[in-house]
Each structure stands twice: as C-alpha cells, then as structure tokens.
Amino acid sequence: MSTPDKGNEHIEADDRAFKDAVERAGREFRRIEGVVGVGYGIREKAGAFGDELAILVYVIRKLPDAELTPDQRIPARFDGYRVDVRVLPQLQLSAADCQDDRKFDTITGGIQIEPGGKYTFKEVPGVGTLGCIVHKRGGGTGNDNIYLLTCHHVLWRKDDDGLRLIFDDDKVFHPYAPHSDKERASIPLGKITKELSFKGHIGANRKQVPDEPSLDPAPYLSQLPADVPGNYVDAAAVRIDLGSFCCGSACTPNDLRHDTTIPGLNPGTALPPGVQQSDRDRVVDVRDLRAEPTSNLTNLRVVKRGRTTGWTEGRVVAISPGHILEDTDPTLPRKVKVIAFHVLEIVPITGTPPWNNCLFAMTGQPVNAFSWEGDSGSLILDEKNHAVGLLYGGEHNKYVTTPQKTYACLIVPVLDALGMCIPTTTGKKYGSSKAEDGSGVAMYGGDWELPGEDKTLFARRETSGVLKKEQVEPPAPATDEQRAVMQPLLQALRETRRGRELHEDFTQLSREIAYLVRRCRPVTVAWHRHRGPAFLVCAVNHLKGEAAQVPATIQSVSRHTLLTRMETVLRRHGSNALRDALDRHRDLLLSCSSALTAGECLDILRRVETTECSV
Helix, strand or coil: CCCCCECHHHHHHCHHHHHHHHHHHHHHHCCCCCEEEEEEEEEEECCEEEEEEEEEEEECCCCCHHHCCHHHCCCCEECCEEEEEEECCEEECCCECCCCCCCCCEECCCCEEEEECCCCCCCCCCEEECCEEEEECCCCCCHHHCEEEECCHHHCEECCCCCEECCCCCEEEEECCCCCCCCCCEEEEEECCHHHEEEEEECCCCCEECCCCECCHHHHHHCCCCCCCCEEEEEEEEECCCCCCECCECCCCCCCEECCCCCCCCCCCCCCCCCCHHHCCCCCEECCHHHCCHHHHHHCEEEEEECCCEEEEEEEEEEECCEEEEEECCCCCCEEEEEECCEEEEEECCCCCCCCHHHHHHHCCCCCECCCCCCCCCEEEECCCEEEEEEEEECCCCCCCCCECEEEEEHHHHHHHHCEEECCCCCCCCCECCCCCCCCCCCCCCCCCCCCCCCHHHEEECCCCCEEEEECCCCCCCCHHHHHHHHHHHHHHHCCHHHHHHHHHHHHHHHHHHHHHHHCHHHHHHHHHCCHHHHHHHHHHHHCCCCCCCCCEECCEEHHHHHHHHHHHHHHHCCHHHHHHHHHHHHHHHHHHHCCCHHHHHHHHHHHHHHHHHC
C-alpha cells in the first residue's frame, strides 16, 4: 500500500510530523554520495517558486537517472512529502566599492562601513553595510553599550603573507577607512575585537561547532555527522566610541550621533499592514523562524536596506543548507570550501525589468537580485519590521536575468553568538532589547514573583494543543511536620559540593524558570506537553513525605524526556546565566532522571562526586 501524498494542508495540520520527516530524510539521504544536506522550503520549478512546501535535498551536481544506480536515486516523495532536489550553488564572499558611499552625520542601519588599520594602505577587502545598532545583553542603553552589527567577513584584513586577520588596533570607519592613496571621508566608529567576531557554525548550546574546510568539499562532507548541528553565523559587533575622536583617547566629547532607525526601510507612502507610522523605519521585534510552522514560509516576504542596492523586497524560499562557500580561511593561505548549513535562502520578488535600478546603473544589465556585493551586513526584516536574518552572501552574475539567490544567517543564532540584542519599539521576544528573559538590555525584567493565585505551572495541556481551564491542583503549603521531613533532605544535599552548587543555582534561577514557563510560549508548550505539572506535583508530594516515590513515567512520558526537552527550550529562550547552569548540571540531572526516590538521587549525586574526585 503506497503512502498517501502529503501536501501543504497536511503539513499545516501537523508541522511537527513534517519536520521529523525532514530530519529522517537528512539521515537517510546523506548516505547517498554527493548529497550535501537536507532542509525545507518552497519547491522550485524551472527557476520559479510557487507555494508548494517540500523537503529540499541539496546535491553537489545533478546526474541523469541513467547514470545512477537504484540506491543512488532520490525519490520524488519521502514519507508522502514532496522532495525537491537542488544543486548547491558555489559563492564567493566579496565586498564592493560602489553605490551609496555618502557620509551621514547620524550613524544608523543601512549605511556604508569599512575596516581600517595598519595594513589598510596595502590590500583592502572592500566596504560593507552596517546592519543596525545593537546592545550587549544585560548592559543597559548607555553610551558605553552602543554597538554596530555587520558581518565578520566585512571586517577582515590582509597582512604581508596574504592572510585575512583582525588586528587589535584595527577600527571600523564610515563611510571609508583612511587611505594613503587618496583622501576620502573617514569617521572612526570603534575598535574591532576578536571577542565580538564570529564565523562558523554555532550549536544549540551557543558554542562554536568547528568547521573542517578543504579544497574539495567531499572530504569535508565525509567528516560531518549525519545531523549537522547548529546554524551558520557570519557576524561581528563593534562598540561605537561615543566619547572621543581624539587619537583614540577620551580627551573631549564628540558630536557623533547615532539612531536605531534604518532609514528608507519602508520607502512607499503606504505602510505594510501592522506597521505603525512611528515604526516606519524601526525594528519592531525579533522573529525566530526556526520555531515557527513550516507553512509560514509560503508567503514570507522580507525587505532589507543595503549600501549597494538600497531597499529591496524578497521572499524566503528555504531554511536549509545554503551553498558551498569559497573563501579565504584565516589560518590557511589558500582558497577553501566550507558549507554553510541552516541559513535563509531568499529570492527577489520579480517586478518590471531592470528590477533593481541601482544594479542597472552599476552593471548596465537588467539584473534580478535581492542583494549585491557590498550589501553584506544588511539586516533582513519581514513585512512587520521584525528582524529575521543578517545578509552575508549571494549569487552575483550580472549577465543573467533569472532570479538570483541571497543567503542570510538566522538572526537569533547571530545574537546568541555575539551576546547582543536589537533595540525594538514594542516587541519583547527573545533577542529584542525589551525582552524580559535575560536576552535584552536588562538581565531580568518583569514580574518574577509567582503570584499565589497563578496556577499556570500546574495547568493541564490537552493533546489538541490548547491550554484548558482545568487545573492540576498545586500542592498545599508545607506544614511543620512536612518541613521536618524536607529539612534533612536539603541538609544532605548541601553536604556535597555538587549538591550545594545545584541548590544555589536553582535558588538564583527559579524565578526566571517560572517566568519562562508562564510567559514564553515555546517553554510553556514543552512544559505542559511533557506532563511537567503532574511530575512537579508528584515530586513535591514525595519530598513532603506524602508519597513513597516519584513515578518514572506519567501518561507514557518519561522524566528523562521531560528533562531533555525542557533543557532544549530553556537554552534557547533563557538567559546566559541559565544556560551556564544547564552546562554545569545537565549530566547530573539526567543521571537522576531514573531515580524513584530522593534517597536514590542523593546516592547518585554522591557516586558522581566520588568519581570526579578520584579522576
């Protein structure tokens, strides 16, 4: 019996099943020689994109079926879902020296920047775009916490050996760096630091996943795990020096002004639906496309403001392996090829030729592109001015009129890699300046107290995905007799080093965890879907001496499953302090997931600590 076809309606009805199929397809198809990776997005037919969602399989090159053995052929459907096979394009990152190089008195998003330093007079990599103003998380909004966001490769340098490096005394300038060959406008903005420059793949735990580049992508592919972790990030931040232009020292105040706008973001007289006049050229919120249903991609329009092509409008067609990236690695004096995984693929929204007047004036050809050289670093936003990505590369062929693809890093991994947040007008999602979960300018915000009448932690979640009014009744306050049972357990816990650390971290972070469960939808969903309220009630009742043990499973959900899923969502939406605590205690907590009593947990903790001391 054949598997029924599963189109857009099926994907919209059960998005989790579709994404699970994408993961399985990745594991299965990666065994086929020449397959680079698997993603998802809009099916492409003869260079055009409709609205059919599909599993996307990226290959180094396509071969006729006659040249393939049966086990090398990729089926038209996988588990009932459409399969679209695409050739992975090869790109070369580069910067430009053309178009809008005006000097602006106010530093904003969308303007031209260029790095400069001791080697500027030799070989300059070119100019790029300042994406937007950003702040360091937890650092407030004072003059000491104003940063510019752009791409890592925009700030690279070349030394005498031809290696592109970042030097401690290099700076970024607007619009040009000072050169010995000619006089050009030069406003120093700030000092480039390696600590705030990131290029590579970042994993779910905010740590860098090492790349293994080579001249030939095949050996590189053979070394990758079946499930490539993390997202490709090419990003950097530079603190804007608002104190002085006097030889790099704070001698006298300067008149450098900055603004969180991106001028020209909405050039038309009519604003997109949902965008207020006061938000016309400002970022309203931050949007994490990874956490959204796949069906949201079918009509996802985006815009950007870059120094080369100005304002352009495009469409996201995939979240996927993007391309084979040909670039100069800082440690190797030769060209290498690295594959950028889990990025946004964008195509221009086709209009009337020449499509982009900026490119037509520059190339003399009717180029159909969302971006061009020099637009690297541009912030990508959706129609409601929600930040979704950071542009870093694309296809640049002025002799073709077919839509050329642009690639962008997903914005949330970018902000995580740099520890930054984006100033927003009203939005409070993860990564926005107003976020209250530790990813904004305030380390913590909002009401962290858990009101006595608020039973959200104990609400039951039905399988339909709707929070119901029925409640899992929370435990009553502990009596004196119950406290007498609990106090020795706490004392035994704190008698061990690991136990003390665990208790102190939980005491510090419990309010944040409670806040995320109540206010952050992905955390709320994970908590209720995996029977968190019921496990919590059972655990508290056991600690108070009212239950002999804590069940290992509740309604077919194990405590191990609950803990691993909660770790994933708390890492994604929690503060840096919470992620650090998860790094320290993850293995210990998972070791205790099979214990039925508090005494068994204490025994496991003591054994772990004894083993650590003996190593």
